Structure formats: structure tokens, C-alpha cells
Amino acid sequence: MASDMSPTVRPDPTPPGQDRLSKAVRHKRIIAQLAASPTLRASELAVMLNVSGETIRRDLLDLHEQGLINRTYGGASRPFALEAAxxxxxxxxxxxxxxxxxxxxxxxxxxxxxxxxxxxxxxxxxxxxxxxxxxxxxxxxxxxxxxxxxxxxxxxxxxxxxxxxxxxxxxxxxxxxxxxxxxxxxxxxxxxxxxxxxxxxxxxxxxxxxxxxxxxxxxxxxxxxxxxxxxxxxxxxxxxxxxxxxxxxxxxxxxxxxxxxxxxxxxxxxxxx
The missing domain is CATH 3.40.50.1360 (Rossmann fold)
Known part of the structure; x- marks a missing residue:
């Protein structure tokens, strides 16, 4: 009897009829949200942007590495301003x-x-x-x-x-x-x-x-x-x-x-x- 070795297919979090946002657009929206609120939870961002928790965590890591946000436990916060010379x-x-x-x-x-x-x-x-x-x-x-x-x-x-x-x-x-x-x-x-x-x-x-x-x-x-x-x-x-x-x-x-x-x-x- 042959076992079923077909891969598990995860459902697409994007609702039918709605285009998935590009990474660049997601990043802009995350930064815009932080301009309005000093802290955000990853779970809230995932719902707002219609993506998985894994995707939003990658987005937050990318933005943190660029110095555009601070990653926090469970979300993100605005970076503190630094004074240029x-x-x-x-x-x-x-x-x-x-x-x-x-x-x-x-x-x-x-x-x-x-x-x-x-x-x-x-x-x-x-x-x-x-x-x-x-x-x-x-x-x-x-x-x-x-x-x-x-x-x-x-x-x-x-x-x-x-x-x-x-x-x-x-x-x-x-x-x-x-x-x-x-x-x-x-x-x-x-x-x-x-x-x-x-x-x-x-x-x-x-x-x-x-x-x-x-x-x-x-x-x-x-x-x-x-x-x-x-x-x-x-x-x-x-x-x-x-x-x-x-x-x-x-x-x-x-x-x-x-x-x-x-x-x-x-x-x-x-x-x-």
C-alpha cells in the first residue's frame, strides 16, 4: 500500500479577490502605522496587512535591520531619533x-x-x-x-x-x-x-x-x-x-x-x- 507523500499545502491568508500586498507596500504601511501609534503588535499588523505571522515577523526584521523601526517582544516600536552632526x-x-x-x-x-x-x-x-x-x-x-x-x-x-x-x-x-x-x-x-x-x-x-x-x-x-x-x-x-x-x-x-x-x-x- 503506497503512502501519501504529497506536501502539505497551507492556505493563502489573502482573501479571494484581494491582491497580496508587495513587500515594499507592506513596509511603507508599517512605518506609516508607527507614525500614528508609537507601538504595534505583530498580530495586529498581520491582520491589517492580510499576511501570515511568519511574513510579518520577516517584515519587522527587515525594517529593524534597516534602522527604520525597533523590534520589540511581540511587535515593533518607533526608533528613537538620533542627532546628525x-x-x-x-x-x-x-x-x-x-x-x-x-x-x-x-x-x-x-x-x-x-x-x-x-x-x-x-x-x-x-x-x-x-x-x-x-x-x-x-x-x-x-x-x-x-x-x-x-x-x-x-x-x-x-x-x-x-x-x-x-x-x-x-x-x-x-x-x-x-x-x-x-x-x-x-x-x-x-x-x-x-x-x-x-x-x-x-x-x-x-x-x-x-x-x-x-x-x-x-x-x-x-x-x-x-x-x-x-x-x-x-x-x-x-x-x-x-x-x-x-x-x-x-x-x-x-x-x-x-x-x-x-x-x-x-x-x-x-x-x-
Missing amino acids: RSDRRRVMIAEREAIAAAVSAMILPKEVLMLGGGATTYHVARFLAARNHDITVITHDFASAIALGTNSSIRVLCCAGRLHPGEGYVIGAQTIASINGYEANRAIVGATGIGARGIYDADDEAGAIYGAMIQRAAEAIVVADHSKFDQPAVAVCARWPAIDRLVTDRAPTGALAGALREAGTELIVAGP
Whole structure:
């Protein structure tokens, strides 16, 4: 009697009449889902994409190896944002950052005292303040911003003490925070590595502490960030949205981030080119 040696045929998980999604499309949808929700379960993704659990596990492994997601037990999460070198950051999003800087410059009145954090976007703010504003005082821990502001003789520049961060060109540490705590300001203007529904983040915990201190010492807090920072968490939380008065950006956010801004009462200013 001959035994039946025919292979086992597994059913196709794709419903009749529905095309199976390509790997590239599945990957795009997984990343899009993580933009809306910080964590996802593999089982939920398998149902959403109409594929087997084995297929979704391979997809998550591929995306993890590309650095686009973090694999977790049973699913995936967004990767934490990392800060590129400052020289590299200065070469991207120039038009968007200049539009943001111009919008901030237009808000500032003579005799105001500002605190200005370090970073690529805030450097553009310093340039526009130097070109368009007068009779203001700016407290900063960032050397490049201090030099840019110093080209305008009507701007008084106060530099914070602290330990030099050679790669970023600013000072950090306990002395820097002590310097900030010795002042009061009308406005704090800070950037961020990333922004999300919970608040603003920085990849450097010491820099994040400085931005948080600036926000606490100012009557108004302004965050400047282009749209590439949306839904990008990083290791250090600088401030939650209720502590932020205005977000100046180049594109209106959507989803959970937009909802968080509305709930916190943070004013959204979208700067045109």
C-alpha cells in the first residue's frame, strides 16, 4: 500500500479577490502605522496587512535591520531619533528653517530679553534676529548663535558658562543651568531633536535639561522645528506641551501631535517660504 507523500499545502491568508500586498507596500504601511501609534503588535499588523505571522515577523526584521523601526517582544516600536552632526544638519531644510526664523523674528519687540537654545534651526533664528531686530538682549549657550547676534551692535549678547560640547559648539552642564537660572526672560526659543504628542525631545540629555531650564525661566516658550521632527521621540524629554506657548514650524502636523497641541492650548504657527 503506497503512502501519501504529497506536501502539505497551507492556505493563502489573502482573501479571494484581494491582491497580496508587495513587500515594499507592506513596509511603507508599517512605518506609516508607527507614525500614528508609537507601538504595534505583530498580530495586529498581520491582520491589517492580510499576511501570515511568519511574513510579518520577516517584515519587522527587515525594517529593524534597516534602522527604520525597533523590534520589540511581540511587535515593533518607533526608533528613537538620533542627532546628525551639526555641520550636516546645517545643510538640510534651509528654506524651511529660514521661513521659521523669519516668523520668529517678526514676533520680537525692542527691549525684549530672549533665551536662545543651541541647534541648527535656532542658529537661523539668531541670523534673522541680527538682520531684522534691534535693541534686544539674548542669553545663549551657543557660540555660533552668539557670534551671529554679535554682528548687530544694538543686540546685547549674554553667554552662559559651562562645559564645551566640541561637536555642537555650545556649553552644557550644571554651570550652564546655573547661569540660566540667574536670569529672567520674555521668551525662550528652543529647538528639538524631535517632537511628539507627549512633548519635545532631545537626543542629548544635558542639552535637553538646558532647554527645559530656559522654558521655565521665560514668560513665553517658543519651539522651532521643521516637519521632519514630527513624531520623532528621543531619549530626553525637554518639556511637555502645556509648558509650550507656541510651535513655529513649516507644515501643520496631523494625528496625535495635532490633537496634543489643541489639548494643551499651544499656538501653532505655520511659516511660509
